[in-house]
Amino acid sequence: MFQNRRTILLFICSIVFVQALYYIVTLQVKHNQTRLINFPSIISYEQGSDIEKIIVQDIKNVTYFNNTSISKESIRELKSSVDDLISINFTKPDPIIYNSLPICNFSISNNDSSIYKVTINKDINPFNIIEKHHGFDLHIGGHWFPKTCQTEQRLAIIVCYRNREPHLKLFLDNIHPFLKQQQLDYTIFIVNQHGYEQFNRAMLFNVGVIEALKLYSFNCFIFHDVDLLPEDLRNVYKCGEKPRHMSVAVDKFHYRLLYSTLFGGVTAFSVSDFMGANGYPTIYWGWGGEDDDMYLRVVKKLKKSITRYPVSIARYKMIRTLNHTSGKPNPDRYTILYSKYNYDHDGLNTTNYKLHNIVFNKLYILINVTLKEESFEQIRMRLNIKKRETKKPIRKKKV
Template identity: 70%
Template sequence: MFQNRRTVFLFLCSIAFVQALYYIITLQIKRNQTIINSGLAISYEHSSDITKTSVQNTVALLNPSIQTELSSFANASFIISHNFIKPDPTIYNSYPICNVSFSNHNLSSTNHNLSSYRVTVSKTIYPFDIIEQHQGEDLYPGGHWFPKTCRTEQRLAIIICYRNRELHLKLYLDNIHSFLKQQQLDYTIFVVNQHGQQPFNRAALFNVGFLEAMKLYSFDCFIFHDVDLLPEDLRNVYKCGEKPRHMSVAVDKFNYRLLYSSLFGGVTAFSLSDFTGANGYPTVYWGWGGEDDDMYLRVTRKLKKTITRYPIEIARYKMIRTFNHTSGKANPDRHTILYSKYDYSQDGINTTNYDLHHVVFYKLFTFINVTLPQESFEHIRLRLNIKLKPPKKKVNVVRKKKV
């Protein structure tokens, strides 16, 4: 009798345990779904001249690290799965080519008020939901926009390297969307975040942005952009040419002058063929410095091209220098790598190594979150066959004593 009661008791406990477990799992799923639905609540009106591409990027819904990242940009609307949209060619090809009336020739013209091309840079930091009200009514998911009355000649991806600079990002997004729309561009903004504690690798993040962007849309122009630089002149058109272009020629921090002739940092523009021809950015510069000069050498040595620039009166930028941001530590090995004349085919797009955590389509931008496994200098040196210069011998100078 006692044994039967114990069996019944264990049976009832098992039922209670299963019901409790089911309740916990159901509650967790509902909680995750609530978070997801808050992002999916945005309504995007698609006009009849839009179709969807077949490429889809889906994020695992129940990954805790993903949920953390989704909530990292407070008040920012997002979706986690999206088919990138593009104009329907049957209708879009009948449109006239977008003819933006900005011209470098206006510099010497007395018939134009040059101040009308100057951009008033907003310095007010708004929450993401307010920025969406400013900029997002006609944006498609992921910070994608294209004109509805004319046909663009290029499809532009703006790629930003990023880590812990939310205030800069807010200022950037609130200013850049208005700027690009006035230039009548088919553009998408990508923010590539380096997760983890490894030294920042700006150039590798640019490569990641390129590789992930190409999975989503048929881009043919790429502008690699620091998040703290804002253009000040509408004639600084964000398009690619026959040669790579240095966009941020004149920055207010440097009194609107070019620091040196081979400067190729800040904001740069590459056509698809030029960027792949250069094998992208180097991946071997961990910490501050080296990657911009390396990219300049790739253009001149590997592509056998020169870089172009808009006139200094046009390629003007304001640098956001507030919020106590400090640059990372300088890479002590950057000069050794830079001047080693290593084979650029051995490092770049083809060696970009990263762990992709997720892609989230915020209304204002596409967020790409990755970890970059750090490579030691010794491993880099061996992989690229970089020869170290022997240390200089100390010369002992014997001084004669005065008699």
């Protein structure tokens, strides 16, 4: 009787042991495959949330599974802090080894500008081909850092996105080799807006920063349109003491700066400057206004000027439409822009979104969100913006 019970108990224990061992081995083997962090109940960051608490908060009851074999048996609930989650998903340089390496020095001292010219790959390849081109030395999530030297900055490339897959493929196929040649510690984040609300480019940038800072101590952010490709290696993707406008000369505009306060396309901010400006505005739904607003934030709130590389260096190719239709211009953008509203009352601290999931692809980290759209009347009331008076045309009196 007791022998039978002992045999059954040993049998059950052996099954549990084998299953546990299989899980550990499987986790290690599949460490570099695509991963998805899926939140059982959608996390919502409402207006007025404490951004610092959001960035450092623990994520509880996270469902974590391998994206290649989704099944009930493969799903395991994890109750861990953000640091525990990072140890699974995000590869960081070993501090002991890394600190012993010399500082990376990407030299641009050669006077021959032709050697820095970038050859743009115009072929739209499938993602698996792009991975073959550039993924062999990438860590999961589109993260790369040099092995022979240590970088001075940790760079997050934040790309706002919606339904532009051909542009994304071209962007990834060109940006990865460009950044590797500059010997940067970089990660690419694609922030995808779901739903039928109007596109809000600026708020997606804020979302990218909030989510990126949960993964790594980034100290430099470059905000990038998906349809712009750099053409010169001397256009170094680093942050300075002042915010930088990177995309000065675009081929579509004959490589000319359209106006002196232009601050769109590609911009670079240190983390301190971005926080000091309270991030991007959240109140521009549709096309236009947010770039000029950000310029005013730099000048008026940060009390700084922006910097630019020379036109001969800060050159970009704009990817043509590829059947993409631009959003409708925001009819209220100038009313908001020139209203002199308080920048403390809108920006990073009022970013309102629902986070659906975060997908760790080989080439990039995909952040899927839905944004809560505000009407102009709600914006006007919240920020105390006065309606613009319509001037009546002056009629000449008949003589």
